[in-house]
Amino acid sequence: MSAAQAVSLSTADLPVIALGHLLGAMADDEFVIGSSDSEWTGIAPLLEEDVAMSSLAQDEIGHAAALYGLLGGLTGRDPDVIAYDREPDEYRHSRLLDHGRGDWAMTIARRYLYETSDAVRLDALVGGTWAPLADLCGKLVREERYHQMHVTAWFTRLAHGHDEPRERLLKALATLSPDAGSVFTPLPGEPALVEAGILAAPMTELEARWRSMIAPTFAALDLPMPPPTARPAMGRQDHGADFAWLWGEFNQVRRSDPEAVW
Amino acid sequence: MSEAGIQIGIARARSGATGGSGTVPRIDEAAVRLALAEVMDPELPMVSIVEMGMVGEVAVGPTIRVDLLPTFVGCPALELIGAAVVARLAAFGRPVEVRATFVVPWTSERITPDGLAALAAAGIAPPTSLEDTRCPHCASALVVRDSLFGPTQCRSLFYCRSCRQPFEALKIV
Numbered sequence: 483m484s485a486a487q488a489v490s491l492s493t494a495d496l497p498v499i500a501l502g503h504l505l506g507a508m509a510d511d512e513f514v515i516g517s518s519d520s521e522w523t524g525i526a527p528l529l530e531e532d533v534a535m536s537s538l539a540q541d542e543i544g545h546a547a548a549l550y551g552l553l554g555g556l557t558g559r560d561p562d563v564i565a566y567d568r569e570p571d572e573y574r575h576s577r578l579l580d581h582g583r584g585d586w587a588m589t590i591a592r593r594y595l596y597e598t599s600d601a602v603r604l605d606a607l608v609g610g611t612w613a614p615l616a617d618l619c620g621k622l623v624r625e626e627r628y629h630q631m632h633v634t635a636w637f638t639r640l641a642h643g644h645d646e647p648r649e650r651l652l653k654a655l656a657t658l659s660p661d662a663g664s665v666f667t668p669l670p671g672e673p674a675l676v677e678a679g680i681l682a683a684p685m686t687e688l689e690a691r692w693r694s695m696i697a698p699t700f701a702a703l704d705l706p707m708p709p710p711t712a713r714p715a716m717g718r719q720d721h722g723a724d725f726a727w728l729w730g731e732f733n734q735v736r737r738s739d740p741e742a743v744w
Numbered sequence: 745m746s747e748a749g750i751q752i753g754i755a756r757a758r759s760g761a762t763g764g765s766g767t768v769p770r771i772d773e774a775a776v777r778l779a780l781a782e783v784m785d786p787e788l789p790m791v792s793i794v795e796m797g798m799v800g801e802v803a804v805g806p807t808i809r810v811d812l813l814p815t816f817v818g819c820p821a822l823e824l825i826g827a828a829v830v831a832r833l834a835a836f837g838r839p840v841e842v843r844a845t846f847v848v849p850w851t852s853e854r855i856t857p858d859g860l861a862a863l864a865a866a867g868i869a870p871p872t873s874l875e876d877t878r879c880p881h882c883a884s885a886l887v888v889r890d891s892l893f894g895p896t897q898c899r900s901l902f903y904c905r906s907c908r909q910p911f912e913a914l915k916i917v
Contacts, residue, residue, distance in 0.1 A: 530901065534893035541897060544818010617846040621817055624849065624917045625897075632892050 489555030491614060497678050500671025501612070502556055503574070504681065506564075507669060507718060508603070509549035510575035513565060514725070515596055516542030517732045521583045534632060535589075541625055552614055566736040570729045574718045576664040581657060582724035587640055587650035591658055594637040595708070597630050599665035602692040611679035634699075641703035655705060662708030663689050667717025771836050773802050779835070780810070783828045786821045787896045790866045793825060797854025800845060807839045813850035815917070816897040852898075852917050869902065869913035879904035880911050887911075 520539035526532035550561035557564075578595055581588065604623050610616040640651040655662075666689035675681040683691075693707070700707050711717055735742060769775060780802075781794040793799055793812070800811035810829055814822055826842045833840045852871035855863075860870045869880045877887050884906030891901040892915075899912045 530891035530893075533895070533901075534891055537893035537897060540820070541816065541818050544816065544820075544897075548817050613847070617849070618817070621814075621846045621849045624851070625816060628892050628915060628917075 489551050489614065491552070491555040493556060496556075496612065497671060497674035497680070498556060500669065500674045501615075501680065502553060503669045503671060504675060505549055505553040505556065505615070507574045507576075507667075509546045509553060509565075510573050510718075511579060511596070511600070511665065512542045512549060513546035513732075514573070514575040514579045514728070515593070516540075516546060517728055518579065518583055518589075518592075522589070527586055538593075538629060538632070541629070545622055545625075548618055552618070555614075562736075566733045567740075570721055570726045571719070573721060573725070573729070575721075576667060576718055577661040577716070577721070578658060578664045580661070580721050580725045582727075584654065584657075585650060587647065588654040588657070590633060590636045590640055591651060591654035593629075593633040595658060595662050596665065597626065597633050598696050599663075599692055601626060601630060602688050602695060603665065606682040606688055607680070609682065615680065637699075638703065641705060652705070655708070659706075659708045660712035661717070663692070663711040664717035666692065667711070667714060769835060771804055771808070771838065773804055776802050776804060776808060776810070776833065776836070779832050780829065783825065783832050786824045786828075787898075788863065788866075788868070790862045791855075791859045793829075795856045795859030795862065797856065797859070798825070798850060800848055807841050808833055808836060809841045809843070811843055811845045813848055813854070814844050814846075815850050817846075819897060850917070852914055855914070863914065867911050868899070869911060871914040871916045873916070877902060877913055879907060879909070881909050882907040 516539045519535050519542060522535035523532065523539070526535050546565065547561065550565050553559075553564060554561035576596075576599075578592065578599075581592060583589060584592075601623075604619050604626065607619040608616055608623060610619070637651075640647045642648070643651075666685040668685045669675070672681070672684060676684055697707060713720075777794065777799065780799050781792050783793050785791050785793055785796050785798070788796070796815065798813050798815065800813050801809070802811070803809040810833070812822070812825065812829070822844060826844075829842050830840045855871070864870065864880045867880050869877055874889055877889075878885055879887050879902075882904060884904055886905040887902050888905065889900060890903050890910070894901045894912050898915055898917070900915055901910065902913050903910050
């Protein structure tokens with residue numbers, strides 16, 4: 483039996499299509515970052531970090547399963563089919579998560595930018611009018627707090643490190659910067675979500691909140707703030723070769739035996 | 745089925761009525777909760793799911809319905825727990841429906857005093873702030889947190905500088 487199951491939901495009076503885009507974007511984000519995190523299992527720089535990255539991956543993929551479950555309930559599709567049986571260009575995770583595992587500094591930089599973005603997004607959903615998502619986000623916030631403590635400690639440690647650690651962090655931030663704000667790519671049908679009270683504010687406003695939230699940390703660590711997203715309309719598309727490789731990894735078992743049960 | 749109820753993972757785990765002419769125990773909510781107190785957490789087998797605070801609403805009707813509050817959204821033990829609940833309640837001779845819900849979020853404050861005592865006896869410290877964490881082996885306050893993340897999603901790793909033993913503590917969730 484799969485971890486993800488469709489949820490029976492009433493769709494009356496819901497902006498179903500826009501809600502599907504929101505759930506799909508969130509689920510793909512969590513699924514892709516969890517899959518990237520899991521690449522450290524067995525090869526992280528410290529034993530504690532091996533355990534931590536594996537646990538983070540388990541959390542994120544669990545969150546993805548719950549979100550795909552809601553999306554499955556909304557659309558009548560099998561959540562595993564949504565998670566695994568799409569072509570790479572059909573995924574809608576943010577381009578921030580498209581840069582490959584890289585070194586440890588790259589992983590920390592990507593996690594820091596993602597976790598802080600996700601915190602702002604969750605904050606805009608916990609009080610929402612659609613109970614299944616608002617309830618789930620209320621629970622996710624409690625778990626993500628540990629993720630933020632972990633990544634903030636590492637982000638600060640690398641930034642304070644002389645020479646190599648700081649240089650690697652700066653290099654990673656420079657690579658990620660064109661896509662740093664891509665979690666906040668406006669969603670198709672987004673105004674309907676805001677109007678229905680499911681999402682507290684448009685993505686452009688959430689991005690502004692995120693930037694003012696991280697600015698003091700970047701200033702204190704003397705790091706350059708990420709510039710505006712380079713191609714805002716394409717923030718969840720055009721995923722590139724690194725993601726094509728990751729896609730081949732995470733659905734390998736599924737493709738070899740679609741009926742497999744584990 | 746409540747529309748607001750989120751079901752994941754173990755949604756719709758059901759047992760058939762067992763039927764038969766054997767003695768069927770008295771059925772009410774208290775009896776069901778008493779039976780659930782015998783279902784242990786697979787990842788922390790010294791505490792029951794009742795002591796962990798994982799049992800939410802229990803409704804006894806033609807079907808026995810049990811709401812479970814997952815400790816973590818991605819808890820991999822959820823299916824096992826759902827199956828154990830169904831197996832334990834089969835003796836009541838009615839269909840059992842178990843569903844996971846986040847309507848009431850599980851928090852570490854839901855663990856009962858008995859549950860905390862059983863965890864401490866097994867060397868797992870209760871969910872407290874870093875300053876208040878004591879070594880479960882020697883009660884020393886000279887402890888350091890080695891890692892926020894431990895062997896399961898709900899635990900962190902600590903080290904006691906007094907008795908020089910590693911130990912685990914539940915996360916504050």
